[in-house]
Amino acid sequence: MEENWWAVYLKDLESEGKRQDALTRLNAMINKQGNSLPPPVIERLLQSSTLYDCAVNEKEPLADLTIEFLGYCLEQLRLDTTDEQLPQVLQRGLTHSNPALRSLVLSSLLKELRRQSTTSEILQLPGNELLFYVLDELRQTETQCSATAISILTIVLSQRLNDADIQAKLVQLLQQNEIVRCRAYELGVMLAKHSAACLSSVEFILDAALSELDNDDVLLQASVMEILVPLAEQNHGLSYMERRRVFDLISSRVQRIEENPLDMLLIPSIMKFFGKIAAVQPQKIIAGYPQMITCLFDLLQSGDETVLPTAIDTLANLAGSVPGKTLLHVHFQPAMEQLMKKYSSYTKSASSSIKERVLSSLDVIYTLEAPPTGELSNILKQWYECFAGGQHINQIMELINTPFPDLQLAALSWLKTLCKYRWGILNVQRTGGAIEFLLSRQRDLHKDVKFLKWQIMEILSVSSDFTATETVRFTAYVNEGPYYIQSDMNVATEPQGNA
Template identity: 70%
Template sequence: MEESWWVANLKALESQPQRLEALTRMNTAIGKEAALPRQLIGRLLSAAELYDCANPAVDASTGKDPSVDVALELLGHCLDQLPLDTSDEQLPRLLGRGLGHPNPALRSLILASVLRELRRQLNAGQVRPLPNNELILHILDELRQPQTEASSLAINILSILLVQRLGDADVQAKLVQLLQQDEIVRCRAYELAVALAKSSAASLSAVEFILDAALSELDNDDVLLQASVMELLVPLAEQNHGLSYMERRRVFDVISGRVQRIEENPLDALLIPSIMKFFGKIAAVQPQKIIAGYPHMLACLFQQLQSEDETILPTAMDTLANLASTPQGKVLLHLNFNTAMEESFKKYGSYTKKLSAPLKERLLNSLDVVYAVETPPTKEINSILKTWYESFAGGAQANAIMELINTPFPDLQLAALGLLKSICKYNWGIVALKNTGGAVEFLLSRQKDLHKDVKYLKWEIMEMLAASAEFSPTETVRFAAYVNEGPYHIQADVNIATEGQS
């Protein structure tokens, strides 16, 4: 199509009756073109009339203006044909109108395109330098928008681009403005700062004023805000320089002090699940710091695990799983809190009989985190896990797990089989299964009504039993035959014909 054709159709967009037809014509035409000239793509992306069509206005008769979706599709085609070179000085001008548009769907479309290009550059080994800060400033403005659907895209982009420009005065001024907005915008700024601070000590230093503002929120009266900030801060501890910053600011002492002084401010009790989650997630990457350094936090956690309070048990179980997820965490918990761990696992055993089905599933999944291993465990860890398991099971058997496998809830069946598979990675786990009446028979059965994922997990466990030395040669042959038949084998019905049958 000649450029004059496109110009005429853009002109037609000024007339409401002609708008949908003109958009459809252009959309069809651009879909057929392998590549339009860069000048024409720039003309379309700069056309105010096209962006007017993308406004999410409501049609009185249909409830929605149908031209909006067609306009978005057309702009998407334009973005697909535009080389999104971040070193191009013209790019901010071409994208600026869309990045400031009132329709969040359009802003998301543009931000997603920019993010794809940046990730492509990262995979190629280098992000091209920006010619100026114009694009960054446009994207920072997204964090102030009331709609949230595009903010995560903006944060992902900025965590890549801002590293180049963090020290620039106009960027710093824009970041300061974010801290003067409402709590939703402030939390976006905190999330961005943590993402940047993780990358290097220099980046952390450049956004330290934002991190300090985040820490000041922990003195806020808004419990939900405090919980959100704690959640956002967790990734900062994954890097040693981030952990050092948090220690310098006495973050762990301040937060754990809230638990110790709970009677002074009863409202802080509402924060305990969030505090536990905070310490548990950090313990998953820094077990020595949390398990050895904050014994009263662990004491509070064990108290929660014994409470039978279904409102706090999910977070408490997840927290214990995080604490015990690493080899170092397992050893530290055994050395410092062995009695409490055995009591907690014994309590878990009783919970398998009394909790609701979703909570039983959560419990099994948390245990699976503790027992799942990527590398063969040391003798010490093997012994620790065996002791904890026998506290849970009431001995060297798997009756509690088998009872849950035999429930009518597929999700609970899968969680129980998942845990059984994890303990069968240990020789003592296979012995426990062998000691359980009916367990091997269930695994060997070919019940037709089982969920396909249940059948597959049964088959995976049978593979482990077939490779074990704990069974007789006859049993091992049966197991190997089951494995060779595959997880979804259906046994043929055998009909024996007798004399006189027709």
């Protein structure tokens, strides 16, 4: 199609009375043309000031039509990051006042960068202009585009981290309000994960983040701790945190809690911080900061439902890995046994949400990627026996028989995990009514409950701990599928009289 056709309707956009009709025709035509529009036409459309003027008022239907049309244009644009014209083509979209439009352009750019990263190395950018536009997004008041901008910068900014102009832009971000600063800290952490060299280049950002831990704003401190966690996933990041005595600093806050009672508000965030670090560095936290683990056990024993969710999730992080389980057994075995007894009481008397959380946490703790060693299986068996109190799986069955599907699912999910251990199967076998329930075909059960029951029977059907007759029944159940419905039809017969 001739470029003049597009030029006519772009011209119509200058008249407010013609905009609705013009945009409708533009959308219809670009849909009809598919991917056949020549690049010069696409670039002209994306640089049309009148087109972007139609998207200024977010609440008008016209803005939605405009964004829809620009989306089609971006789909046809080849986002070659080496193209020196690309910043000029995307500039109006990246600097527009409508966050939905900026989000569209940023998402298209991120999609292309991810495509490049899966097929080859990221292409070298021709200059800083495009980066400046994306960095400026972090200063916007809206939050919907910041995550996309950080993802883009995480991919491409490492190419130019030592550029003086880029460094100056990053310094400017650190001088903004706390929301913008936190975005800069998140970006700094994501870049630092790449390599020790990248960490060195953004160390001033990380140091600024650490300085916030002396801030009086509890919410800001909690946010910064959350942001810093991924830094420990790489050894060079962990080394930086140790050099800066991050763990000692945060740990001391707990030990001196009586000096500043307001720090009590930080305890859940501190526990979450240490728990998430322990998920990737269990030796460092469990063996190196025993006072933090002791504090966690105190929270878990407290019964305070305002802190229990975070504390329960933190224990799951601590005990989620094989080294974590082993270290907790070595250093905190009595505390773990007492806690399992407390968890048992929570599943009887706590609120439904805490019951579900406890069960989900236990499911995480007992889930293993590989078959357990004899030693690990025994550790987990000891913990379970403290929970069960010699009652096999009676307590789990009580939870399964509640009328609440979410609680049923959480209990069944943990039971399925327990059945991956021989001692777990034996506990099922020795619990009166458990096998009968699993084999039953109750019609009123939630479909996900039926599916979990079927998965458990799959495990039991290949176990050598049952008789041949039982195995036949289990196998038949499995072969029938999770949603099989038994027929209730009975054949009535009348007694024959004497002839």
